Amino acid sequence: MKKYQVFIGNAWKDSASGESFQSYNPFTGDPWAEIPKCDARDVDEAVEAAHDALYHGAWGKLSATERGALLRKLGDLVARDADSLTAVEVRDNGKLRAEIEGQVRGISQWLYFYGGLADKINGSVIPINKPNTFTYTLREPVGVVAAIVPWNSPLMLMVWKLAPALAAGCTMVIKPSEHTSASALEFAALVREAGFPEGVVNVVTGFGQDVGDRLTTHPKVAKVAFTGGETAGQKIMENAAATFKRLTLELGGKSAQIVFPDADLDAAVSGGIAGIFAATGQTCIAGSRLLVHESIYEAYLDKFVASAKTARMGDPMEMATQVGPVTTQPQLDRIVSYIEIAKSEGARCVLGGAPAQRPECGNGWFVEPTVFADVRNDMRIAQEEVFGPVVSLISFRDDEEAYEIANDTDYGLAAGVWTSSIKRATVAPKRLRAGTVWVNTYRAASFLMPFGGVKASGFGRENGIEAIDQYLETKSVWLSY
Ligand code: NAD
Numbered sequence: 001m002k003k004y005q006v007f008i009g010n011a012w013k014d015s016a017s018g019e020s021f022q023s024y025n026p027f028t029g030d031p032w033a034e035i036p037k038c039d040a041r042d043v044d045e046a047v048e049a050a051h052d053a054l055y056h057g058a059w060g061k062l063s064a065t066e067r068g069a070l071l072r073k074l075g076d077l078v079a080r081d082a083d084s085l086t087a088v089e090v091r092d093n094g095k096l097r098a099e100i101e102g103q104v105r106g107i108s109q110w111l112y113f114y115g116g117l118a119d120k121i122n123g124s125v126i127p128i129n130k131p132n133t134f135t136y137t138l139r140e141p142v143g144v145v146a147a148i149v150p151w152n153s154p155l156m157l158m159v160w161k162l163a164p165a166l167a168a169g170c171t172m173v174i175k176p177s178e179h180t181s182a183s184a185l186e187f188a189a190l191v192r193e194a195g196f197p198e199g200v201v202n203v204v205t206g207f208g209q210d211v212g213d214r215l216t217t218h219p220k221v222a223k224v225a226f227t228g229g230e231t232a233g234q235k236i237m238e239n240a241a242a243t244f245k246r247l248t249l250e251l252g253g254k255s256a257q258i259v260f261p262d263a264d265l266d267a268a269v270s271g272g273i274a275g276i277f278a279a280t281g282q283t284c285i286a287g288s289r290l291l292v293h294e295s296i297y298e299a300y301l302d303k304f305v306a307s308a309k310t311a312r313m314g315d316p317m318e319m320a321t322q323v324g325p326v327t328t329q330p331q332l333d334r335i336v337s338y339i340e341i342a343k344s345e346g347a348r349c350v351l352g353g354a355p356a357q358r359p360e361c362g363n364g365w366f367v368e369p370t371v372f373a374d375v376r377n378d379m380r381i382a383q384e385e386v387f388g389p390v391v392s393l394i395s396f397r398d399d400e401e402a403y404e405i406a407n408d409t410d411y412g413l414a415a416g417v418w419t420s421s422i423k424r425a426t427v428a429p430k431r432l433r434a435g436t437v438w439v440n441t442y443r444a445a446s447f448l449m450p451f452g453g454v455k456a457s458g459f460g461r462e463n464g465i466e467a468i469d470q471y472l473e474t475k476s477v478w479l480s481y
Contacts, residue, residue: 053199143222
């Protein structure tokens, strides 16, 4: 069993309590790594290290150009170690190697992009109408950032926070999910190798109720960048209120893909399949509601089921595998319970509907790709985030009804539209209340494009130039002469 230590002040340490917990391989169901079980003492040490690095240590004295060079060096090291980082994350998370490889390659791009931006953060000179006065603004790091990360894309979602935060000059304490801590610790070794001064990046491992709670109440943490579920998001907002921390919350979704009658049906089927079954449905942007025009509903359903039926399940390290295990046993139980709820609500299960019993799935935590037809949007299966390979098909009569159903959700993370009409392709993004709208594509992401939610999907944006703003404060300077 691999035994990990946490990373505080560029040093490797056991947890203060000396306790640890196990991380499991979802494909075998077996534990494979020992992870330190940190508590408030470890968090306090890490936050002090980050605070010192920023306000007293070497990091606060580096030029922005030097910060950028370190980020780009880190990008090189991630590219060099992409295979081993991928293997760790596949083992810990169960996601397909093909998917993780793409994400790890992306991480280098993110680090290069934000490394390049580091010395292009400018304040401005503001010519106010007052004699003998020079007025300007400085853009300064917000302070120590706590990055709290979920298990579904551990490294990628961590770097979406780390790259702009470090480019802005912040220091960080990172808490990966208790289910997938290993890749963040492997990444920390590269941070040290790249030459970042001590205390700039710290990684503490453990559970939300102690490590997460202390991080989000610690008076020296200035900002929390969180990706995860609404329950934790609400608790973090409450905790942050006491010390007025800045917040970015990237929460869940119940995203709709609308298939209009003029859509290219084959493309809409492939987009629907990728939208829900990528990462075994465990993505915040999962297209879990497919709204299909009544005139093509049966044709779409037939093609969709025929395609989903062929999905190859099995070892996530095999490049031919198309649907891997879900990440944890509780996640498997949760998905199965939602399948039962949908059946009891009267949704028609046309494919799957149970844990997978295929020999190629071994003892892993697998759920059959599951398709529900004749779903009504007020059913729980259409309103609540399942976070698994379960899709609901809903039919609509006209465009107005499609937009109404799509927006009839607490969430607002993403939406998809399939159409050959230029009018619909233009109108739909305006009508849909979501942070991202994809037209004739789904799931595309880039370091250049802002990403985030509205409504219960959270607030703040990651990625793109504007992500830097989430880690900066503006200081106004008045100089009289
Ligand atoms: P989660 O909310 O249970 O946990 C996320 C992280 O928060 C973990 O590190 C956890 O330990 C920590 N945490 C839990 N309770 C906490 C507390 N009270 N205080 C501080 N930290 C706490 O979510 P999860 O199950 O790991 O991830 C799945 C959720 O994440 C889904 O809802 C999914 O939609 C969402 N998600 C959102 C995005 C996005 O960008 N919007 C991306 C991926 C996942």
